[in-house]
Amino acid sequence: MKPKVATIWLGGCSGCHMSFLDLDERLIDLADKIDLVYSPIADVKEFPRDVDVTLVEGAIASFEHEELARLIRRNSRFVVSFGDCAVTGNVTAMRNSLDLDDVLHRSYVELADTTPRVPRDYPTIAELMKQARPLHEYITVDAFIHGCPPTADQIWSAVTELLAGKKPELTHVFLRYG
């Protein structure tokens, strides 16, 4: 049976996933080796059980993210912080020293082109937490892939090691922030 892999996009810009797609022809290779059970690029609604490896892009920025993070932890054998936002908070966390209401007002009222309205008023949109924080502050994380975004080579190296059942040893070459 092929290992089940999931990727998920939390508080980030999706740049890490874009970089994942930069694996180019290696993606075809990868598709043979894994079973992609959940991903923003696949149309699966529920996060499945018994996932072998989950790559998490983005920081924990909303209460929904926090809930998802716990679900991911419970359902995944191996959880990987994927990219700087998941590892450090990075750009997502730049709002942390500001007041949340100010941030929302600036984004959704001052800079709105049409219908200025703070999304907090819609019950269907997840409520933001006061601060966006890295994944490992909420759940135990097993490995880290750095970079904003991580390069395709970095991702490839980490993924191949993970699939070989190893915790990726991130040597100097692949350890990089920013």
Added chain:
Amino acid sequence: MTVEDLQELAEQEQQRQEKFTNRLMYCAAAGCVSCGSINVRDMLKKALAEKNLAATVEVVGTGCMGLCGEGPLVKVLPEGTLYQRVDETVARKIVEEHLVTKTPVKDNEIDTSHPFFAEQMKIVLENCGRIDAEKIEEYIAVEGYAALARVVTEMQPAEVVEEVRKSGLRGRGGAGYSTGLKWGIVRKVQSDTKYVVCNADEGDPGAFMDRSVLEGDPHRILEGMAIAGYAVGAQQGYIYVRAEYPLAIERLRLAIKQAERLGLLGNRIFDSQFNFRIDLRIGAGAFVCGEETALIRSIEGRRGRPRPRPPYPSEKGLWGMPTLLNNVETYANIAPIIRKGSTWFAAIGTPKSTGTKVFALAGKIRNTGLIEVPMGISLRKIVFDIGGGTPEGTEFKAAQTGGPSGGCIPAAHLDVPVDYESLSSVGSIMGSGGMIVMDSTSNMVDVAKYFMDFCKDESCGKCIPCRVGTVHIHGLLERIAQGKATTNDLPLLEELCMMVKETSLCGLGQSAPNPVLSTLRFFRNEYEELLQEPATFVPSGTDTPPTTH
């Protein structure tokens, strides 16, 4: 001023005092003053005037008499009867009953054979409760400045250093370095300018030993410093005292003025070639200034940030000159050592920790106050005999010594002798003398958090481990206390503590984790009870609900 002049002054004062049939000593130290001892003084004077005793009975304000929890205190001399909780009514009774009808006021009389008094031994505090701190004559009458006279006129500086070394006196500021050795080092450094500094920046929250000495017997410090100046070859001394102690500052200023007027400070002291002056420097609220290099910085008018040692202040101190730094209690021991000899002093206490130690006893204990005990006394004796044990219905849990740099000693170690080595063997330190007793109602995680909160606020911010590490240790303790931490956090807490302890620049950071490490050592279960298991992978089929925080 010559030695003969000094003796004459002493005799004059003794004769003056003998003219009084009684002396009423009321405690004029901070604790009793805040309980109203000034009103007591006024009432005593008023009652004396009414009974026509004003000319034959003297009312004297004196230093801390120890039993602060039961203040205001009044002592009647020459009988030595001690009264507690004296209000104006009792004050009147003391005059009308004790003095006039010769019947002691039974309800307020303290049994001075109680272990609180019997187990104590007063050297540093010998004059507290005995003299008026604001009168230099009274200090001189009890052999004050006799040691300085002897040193300056009869001894060579090297002999003084040797005498102090032989006494075995160790620094009372906490670390316990041999005072004699320190003096010897400063003496040997070649320099035209040297300084003697007294650290009176008593910052340990819950300790007021130095304050009591400064307020109750300021001349003792001046004399000790002058002797030190003579021994090491310094002509200028500084006392660095906390701004929070206005009364001590006032008394020191007065004492310096009096000593200068009599020529006990200044040029050609006792007609010798020895010149010595003392100036005050007022601290401004920074615990880190208790660290010697930070204190020096602060005297120089700078941010009190420590610097790496070596070079030690004995080599490069104040304005780059060799500087001798000791704390108040250390200087307070000098005059008695010279007067009574190093052999006498060395026989008190234990062979490695000689003399006595003053403790400020507080917390969940019956008799709170200031005590002075011989080194080597057991903690049990201090807590149960002198302190009278914990309040009704609670059990002793731990004694905290050394304040934010020290640790908690649990009941299992109650028989530990109170000396430098034994205390550090149970994970605490002698410290400057704060001793806080905790009972079964005290929460040890909370205690650790309290001290870490203090350290993070008092960190100067110079080195990273202390500046940031203390904040994170405090944050972790907070999370643990709130029940939000997981079992992964305890090893992190311990690692952080060890790292801050081993890598910080100065003593503040190096000792900041001690309260956490010592409570972890003896009360680990109190931490563990508050921890959760972190969430982990749960394969399908073995369904348990996901852990939530």
Added chain:
Amino acid sequence: MPPTTTTPKPHPSGDNRFKLLDRAITKHQSRGDALIEVLHAAQGIFGYLENDLLVYIARALKLPLSRVYGVATFYHFFTLKPKGKHTFVLCTGTACYVKGANKIQHAAEECCKVKFGQTTPDDKISLVQARCVGSCGIAPVAVLDDKVAGKLTPEGAVERLMAWKNEKDEVTA
């Protein structure tokens, strides 16, 4: 405006308090290492250390401005903002802590709606923390406008704070 007399000019601000400050500075021969002493004197005279005052001191002692600012902000005793009409100084020394000073702290913060270290917006009450006022025997202790209150309870503290809060403003012209 040209000076009308030839007598020594008062301080540019015309503020006599600067004379007192000058005296303190002269006492220390304008030495830079007396900065802390001079700041003590200045705060004693003016109540707090305003920026203008710090500039004045820096010039007088020939010290860099940032050094003066650094020293003034390093020590807890110095304050760069005016204090409230009343001050409530809570002792948070170990003895007071063990006897429940934190409960008083919460009660006082709740009552005044500001944290310790701050002054109420109406400038009436400053909440100040002190590390041990040396009255451990009668813990927990607070100093209310220079008067020591021993064996204090949260209720007692709130009662006194409320009295200050409800004090009528003095009529100012």
Added chain:
Amino acid sequence: MAIVTLTIDGEQLSAQDNESLLEIARQHKIEIPTLCHLDGLSDVGACRLCLLEIEGSNKLAPACTTRPMEGMVVHTNTEKLKKYRRMIVALLASEGNHQCSVCMVNNHCELQNLAYDTGLLYVRVPYLYPNKVTDASHESFIIDRDRCVLCTRCVRVCHEVEGAHVWDIAGRGIDCTIVADLNVPWGSAESCTSCGKCVLVCPTGALVKKGESVAEMEKHTDFLKYIVTARRKGEWISIENEEE
């Protein structure tokens, strides 16, 4: 001054006893990480990255302010030291707001390099995300306090080399911050000569030149070698001048 022999990481060396262990190690190509140290400025021993183990001493000693002694046996890279260095860098990362991806000195940053050299995979302590003031009021430079590591190189170069003493540290503990004059906007700090030395010696993106964009700016500190007033090699930590 005398010549002493000592052992560093098993290598027997001889050195002058007024040089620091850091200088001696570097002369022999033994790398010790540093942050607050900069050749040409006084040493303050504050960052604690250069701590060493010395046999016979139970305390770790900073290489920058420790002098060699005859027979000294020094270890610069033990497991314990490596772990502590990594934690120190983690603490620094947690204390500021270091978003490398949007920093002008990205890829040319001493803090980043320290994170790589110490193998900092992630920061175990919670990030503090402080609220700090970025000041772009100066015509040529910006101070971005989010990226400041409080190494005080700027304070020292301004005092010791330029002699202007624009910068100092205000506050204490975790609230320490670098201020210009009386905590005024840099652009209105009268004492500033706009010489730009502070910008060049800053190890991170806290002090940068205007007009550069992300990952464009490189710092160079070599100019200090040519400034004669700078501290002479081997001089004992200069207590009187040390501006910290």
